[in-house]
Amino acid sequence: MKPFIKMDKEELKLVLDNLENEYTKIKEQNLSLNMARGKPDFDQLDVSMNLLDVLNSQSNLVKKMDYRNYGILDGIDEAKALFAEMLDTDNEHLIIYGNSSLNIMFDQVSRGYTHGYLGETPWCKLDKVKFLCPVPGYDRHFAITEHFGIEMIPVPLNEDGPDMDMVEEYVNNDDSVKGIWCVPQYSNPSGFTYSSETVYRFAHLKPAAKDFRIFWDNAYLIHHLYDNHQEHVDNILKACQEANNEDIIFEFCSTSKVTFPGSGVAALATSINNKKDILKHMTVQTIGHDKINQLRHVEYFKNLDGLKKHMTKHANILRPKFEAVLEILENELGGLEIGTWTKPLGGYFISFESLDGCAKEIVAACKEAGAILTDAGATYPYGNDPHDSNIRIAPSYPAMDELTQAAHLFALCVKLVSAKKILES
Amino acid sequence: MKPFIKMDKEELKLVLDNLENEYTKIKEQNLSLNMARGKPDFDQLDVSMNLLDVLNSQSNLVKKMDYRNYGILDGIDEAKALFAEMLDTDNEHLIIYGNSSLNIMFDQVSRGYTHGYLGETPWCKLDKVKFLCPVPGYDRHFAITEHFGIEMIPVPLNEDGPDMDMVEEYVNNDDSVKGIWCVPQYSNPSGFTYSSETVYRFAHLKPAAKDFRIFWDNAYLIHHLYDNHQEHVDNILKACQEANNEDIIFEFCSTSKVTFPGSGVAALATSINNKKDILKHMTVQTIGHDKINQLRHVEYFKNLDGLKKHMTKHANILRPKFEAVLEILENELGGLEIGTWTKPLGGYFISFESLDGCAKEIVAACKEAGAILTDAGATYPYGNDPHDSNIRIAPSYPAMDELTQAAHLFALCVKLVSAKKILES
Numbered sequence: 007m008k009p010f011i012k013m014d015k016e017e018l019k020l021v022l023d024n025l026e027n028e029y030t031k032i033k034e035q036n037l038s039l040n041m042a043r044g045k046p047d048f049d050q051l052d053v054s055m056n057l058l059d060v061l062n063s064q065s066n067l068v069k070k071m072d073y074r075n076y077g078i079l080d081g082i083d084e085a086k087a088l089f090a091e092m093l094d095t096d097n098e099h100l101i102i103y104g105n106s107s108l109n110i111m112f113d114q115v116s117r118g119y120t121h122g123y124l125g126e127t128p129w130c131k132l133d134k135v136k137f138l139c140p141v142p143g144y145d146r147h148f149a150i151t152e153h154f155g156i157e158m159i160p161v162p163l164n165e166d167g168p169d170m171d172m173v174e175e176y177v178n179n180d181d182s183v184k185g186i187w188c189v190p191q192y193s194n195p196s197g198f199t200y201s202s203e204t205v206y207r208f209a210h211l212k213p214a215a216k217d218f219r220i221f222w223d224n225a226y227l228i229h230h231l232y233d234n235h236q237e238h239v240d241n242i243l244k245a246c247q248e249a250n251n252e253d254i255i256f257e258f259c260s261t262s263k264v265t266f267p268g269s270g271v272a273a274l275a276t277s278i279n280n281k282k283d284i285l286k287h288m289t290v291q292t293i294g295h296d297k298i299n300q301l302r303h304v305e306y307f308k309n310l311d312g313l314k315k316h317m318t319k320h321a322n323i324l325r326p327k328f329e330a331v332l333e334i335l336e337n338e339l340g341g342l343e344i345g346t347w348t349k350p351l352g353g354y355f356i357s358f359e360s361l362d363g364c365a366k367e368i369v370a371a372c373k374e375a376g377a378i379l380t381d382a383g384a385t386y387p388y389g390n391d392p393h394d395s396n397i398r399i400a401p402s403y404p405a406m407d408e409l410t411q412a413a414h415l416f417a418l419c420v421k422l423v424s425a426k427k428i429l430e431s
Numbered sequence: 432m433k434p435f436i437k438m439d440k441e442e443l444k445l446v447l448d449n450l451e452n453e454y455t456k457i458k459e460q461n462l463s464l465n466m467a468r469g470k471p472d473f474d475q476l477d478v479s480m481n482l483l484d485v486l487n488s489q490s491n492l493v494k495k496m497d498y499r500n501y502g503i504l505d506g507i508d509e510a511k512a513l514f515a516e517m518l519d520t521d522n523e524h525l526i527i528y529g530n531s532s533l534n535i536m537f538d539q540v541s542r543g544y545t546h547g548y549l550g551e552t553p554w555c556k557l558d559k560v561k562f563l564c565p566v567p568g569y570d571r572h573f574a575i576t577e578h579f580g581i582e583m584i585p586v587p588l589n590e591d592g593p594d595m596d597m598v599e600e601y602v603n604n605d606d607s608v609k610g611i612w613c614v615p616q617y618s619n620p621s622g623f624t625y626s627s628e629t630v631y632r633f634a635h636l637k638p639a640a641k642d643f644r645i646f647w648d649n650a651y652l653i654h655h656l657y658d659n660h661q662e663h664v665d666n667i668l669k670a671c672q673e674a675n676n677e678d679i680i681f682e683f684c685s686t687s688k689v690t691f692p693g694s695g696v697a698a699l700a701t702s703i704n705n706k707k708d709i710l711k712h713m714t715v716q717t718i719g720h721d722k723i724n725q726l727r728h729v730e731y732f733k734n735l736d737g738l739k740k741h742m743t744k745h746a747n748i749l750r751p752k753f754e755a756v757l758e759i760l761e762n763e764l765g766g767l768e769i770g771t772w773t774k775p776l777g778g779y780f781i782s783f784e785s786l787d788g789c790a791k792e793i794v795a796a797c798k799e800a801g802a803i804l805t806d807a808g809a810t811y812p813y814g815n816d817p818h819d820s821n822i823r824i825a826p827s828y829p830a831m832d833e834l835t836q837a838a839h840l841f842a843l844c845v846k847l848v849s850a851k852k853i854l855e856s
Contacts, residue, residue: 043501051499055488058723062487063480074476076468076692104529109717119545120555120579130545130555146715153715154545267501269723290571290578292534296721298483298694 009343010421010428022425029375029422032415037376039412044194044354045403046263046320053319054265060305061298073297079288080281081273085300089273091310092227093257094241099275101284104295107260107272111221112150114256114274117287118184118217119154124253124283126217129154129184138176138186140168142357142385142396144194147187147223151387156184158387163196167204174211181214185221191239192226195385195398196357197350199237209245211254222257226353228317229263231325237351243275252277261303263354264316271296271303324354327401331356331413338417344424347399356399357385364423365394371419377412434768435846435853447850454800454847457840462801464837469619469779470828471688471745478744479690485730486723498722504713505706506698510725514698516735517652518682519666524700526709529720532685532697536646537575539681539699542712543609543642544579549678549708551642554579554609563601563611565593567782567810567821569619572612572648576812581609583812588621592629599636606639610646616664617651620782620810620823622775624662634670636679647682651778653742654688656750662776668700677702686728688779689741696721696728749779752826756781756838763842769849772824781824782810789848790819796844802837 010018067073070083080086081102090096103110119135122128129135137151140163151158159176162169167190176183188208190200200208208220222242230236246255255277261270274284307313332349335358339345347358360368365382372379380398383389399416401409435443492498495508505511506527515521528535544560547553554560562576565588576583584601587594592615601608613633615625625633633645647667655661671680680702686695699709732738757774760783764770772783785793790807797804805823808814824841826834 045501048497051497054499057488058486058490059488061483063482063484065483072473072476074479074691074694076470076687105721106717106719112716116541116545120541128555130553146718149715153712262501266499266723268719269499269721287578290574291537292531293571294531294693296530296694296724298691299721299724 007342009341010425011343015429018425018429022422022429025418025422025425028418029371032418033375035376037411037415039377039404039408039415041400041404041409041412041416042378042380043403044263044400046267047323047403047405049323050320050402051266053316053323057265057302057306061302067298067301069301073301076293078297079285079292079294081295082297082300082304084304085271088304088307088309088313089259089275092313093224093243093259093275095243095275098278099243099281101274101281101288102295102300103272103274105262105268105270105272105299107223107225107258107262108146110258110272110274111147111223114219114221114284115150115154115156115185117284121287123217123219124279129156132182134182136180136183138168138173138183139387140186140188140193141387142195142391142398143187144189144223145380145384147221148387151187160387161186163193163198165198167198167200170204170207174207177211177213177218179214183213184215184217185219187221187223189223189225190242191224191237192229192350192353194225194353195355197348197353197355200239202240205240205242205245208242209249209251209254211251213254218254220255222255224257224259225263227259228313229320229354230317230352231321231328232351233318233321235351253279256280264313264320265303265306269299271300324402327406327409328356330406330410331399331401334410334413334417338414339420342421342424345420354400354402356401358397358399360395360397360420361424361427362393362395364420364427365391365397367423368416368419369397371423372416375415375419377415379416432767434766435850436768440854443850443854447847447854450843450847450850453843454796457843458800460801462836462840464802464829464833464840466825466829466834466837466841467803467805468828469688469825471692472748472828472830474748475745475827476691478741478748482690482727482731486727492723492726494726498726501718503719503722504710504717506720507722507725507729509729510696513729513732513734513738514684514700517738518649518668518684518700520668520700523703524668524706526699526706526713527720527725528697528699530687530693530695530697530724532648532650532683532687533571535683535697535699536572536648539644539646539709540575540579540581540610542709546712548642548644549704554581557607559607561605561608563593563598563608564812565611565613565618566812567620567816567823568612569614569648570805570809572646573812576612585812586611588618588623590623592623592625595629595632599632602636602638602643604639608638609640609642610644612646612648614648614650615667616649616662617654617775617778619650619778620780622773622778622780622782625664627665630665630667630670633667634674634676634679636676638679643679645680647680649682649684650688652684653738654745654779655742655777656746656753657776658743658746660776678704681705689738689745690728690731694724696725749827752831752834753781755831755835756824756826759835759838759842763839764845767846767849770845779825779827781826783822783824785820785822785845786849786852787818787820789845789852790816790822792848793841793844794822796848797841800840800844802840804841
């Protein structure tokens with residue numbers, strides 16, 4: 007088929023009639039499909055079942071202390087060593103938490119709001135606090151800053167990272183800008199990895215606000231789809247050290263999409279100053295996180311090599327799903343000039359850009375026919391996508407047959423809504 | 432020996448000389464003893480080792496959903512049912528969390544501070560916020576309210592609970608009073624259990640502040656020392672329902688001193704209104720807590736009967752320790768009129784009252800001779816015990832021979848410091 011925009015009205019009307027017939031037929035199937043959330047599927051969860059055999063009643067849990075008892079606020083040394091290898095840092099920069107890196111991020115924002123960082127004024131005492139939000143981005147990040155009444159400023163995310171001219175302009179001049187949300191490798195939802203130059207420029211920011219922090223959510227650090235074709239974001243901790251700018255960074259990661267989401271281990275890496283500041287707060291909040299589950303993970307993986315081998319099994323399950331969706335998009339939408347999409351090498355998402363003003367209708371049409379996508383707009387602060395064009399596709403969770411059904415339906419809805427939009431214009 | 436106060440100076444000086452000789456000898460032993468924190472001992476932790484065998488790679492973790500995956504913000508139904516039995520309530524009043532009830536309490540105070548309860552003004556926007564603190568009480572409670580700059584007002588804790596005249600006077604008239612910390616059964620450190628009348632009066636409070644809450648930390652709910660001689664605090668949730676005052680209560684409990692501290696499961700019980708309000712906040716904070724560990728606990732205990740049988744094993748380990756300390760106190764201090772102490776039927780502590788102005792010196796003397804006690808003053812807000820008389824004794828953690836050594840040393844230090852004080856006066 008030729009591009010919709012190059013068809014004359016009669017030709018496009020005919021196409022639309024056919025699409026509508028097809029859509030009606032699909033609706034009659036009463037499908038129930040879901041491509042909304044970045045959840046591992048059943049087979050991926052099965053990959054980690056042996057994690058549950060690592061510790062049992064015969065295990066020795068008395069290491070540097072009795073790990074069954076209270077204590078060790080910042081996590082066990084063994085877990086620090088594993089995360090230190092993952093993040094290419096050392097134990098003293100790490101705090102190991104419970105099961106949720108999102109909860110760590112929430113707590114960091116909450117701490118900025120209630121107590122402030124390193125002696126700076128708590129944000130609740132300020133008239134205005136702002137965060138920069140590379141877009142499209144992760145809805146749960148935006149939900150945290152919105153929850154605390156923080157003004158969110160969208161910054162375009164390009165293939166090499168956020169628009170750094172804009173980031174520098176804001177951060178270096180506006181002392182109400184206290185943070186930026188980043189998913190630096192295989193970004194959510196675009197799958198982009200920040201370039202070395204981007205990381206360098208982040209490390210060399212000269213923030214107007216002493217309590218400005220980069221919230222570096224390295225969620226997909228080891229989540230490659232291919233063995234030989236991988237992207238690796240530069241080490242931001244080292245870059246910040248070299249730039250004498252250590253306190254600027256909070257780096258987050260977890261095993262949520264490595265072992266069991268909700269039953270994994272999460273970590274924060276930052277400067278020694280920040281770590282001390284955080285622990286002063288944490289010592290009031292809790293006596294410590296689940297050391298047995300930390301040990302369970304360490305004994306299961308042993309080291310980074312073990313983690314990488316494990317992640318290959320995930321890749322073998324995820325890769326065919328990404329490829330299936332991308333093939334359907336290419337086959338059914340290629341050349342029509344009604345959408346573009348990313349082809350990520352890792353992470354959990356494909357980002358789709360429709361014609362302006364079509365995303366909400368596409369998602370609604372999918373839903374009406376039985377396929378749930380992430381809400382259109384969710385990838386923007388306040389759910390407000392100014393072009394109404396971005397849609398996040400999450401291929402991981404559905405089984406392959408459901409996934410291909412959903413992808414076909416999605417492609418159909420893109421064509422349907424785009425044809426209507428062009429005819430109306 | 433007769434009461435110190437009834438001895439003449441010469442007689443008491445002679446006693447003091449002997450005590451000082453004994454103390455010098457003990458110091459030469461370079462002891463390293465610790466009666467500071469309410470931690471289970473090694474044998475108590477061993478009681479729960481089979482918890483680690485309950486789930487393994489062959490287990491079915493797909494129940495109402497796949498418990499290995501993301502989801503279920505308020506905890507799995509099976510865990511709610513277990514805690515509902517413990518707290519004599521039902522599933523819809525419960526939220527099941529991660530490993531730390533202290534963290535739940537912290538988060539509730541933090542939420543009051545940042546967002547407010549049920550639409551009321553966030554505390555950070557108010558000039559003055561106060562909490563009532565029954566004393567002696569739990570230092571970690573006081574640390575939370577102090578951390579948020581909340582003014583703490585001590586209220587005497589009697590054998591039947593806090594001085595309710597004073598509680599009613601404050602709560603029903605001062606709208607800056609937003610909460611009260613309670614350990615209603617086997618209180619920390621006194622071991623007192625609130626009477627039915629006290630519970631009734633709590634449930635019938637008519638707070639001046641709509642967002643006043645009772646922080647009911649039922650930490651020792653099933654932590655009895657004796658089979659046939661137990662105390663059971665009345666059900667505050669039911670009492671509040673009957674008083675049409677449901678929203679007034681947050682009840683906390685956990686398995687920290689049931690299975691493994693730090694690797695257990697914690698829960699909050701409250702009204703349906705409060706639960707909805709909390710979940711609105713939690714949905715921004717996390718995707719959910721560790722469902723696998725929740726299931727592990729449920730499958731291990733099955734029900735309240737399983738829990739009770741398990742707690743009997745703890746009692747059999749703890750009871751001889753409490754009895755050993757109490758016997759030493761009675762043998763060595765009985766009749767001297769230089770101190771009184773509680774004889775709890777459950778919980779983790781014995782509360783000791785020295786002569787006025789002696790607690791700090793007693794704790795310091797113990798430390799100098801190698802026995803760590805909880806800091807004197809810790810049982811009061813801001814560490815400020817106005818009479819400098821309360822000392823918390825935690826008999827659980829040391830092995831029996833170390834415990835008896837520490838208790839002897841403690842009794843010696845009480846005599847030494849008291850004799851000096853009387854001679855100086």
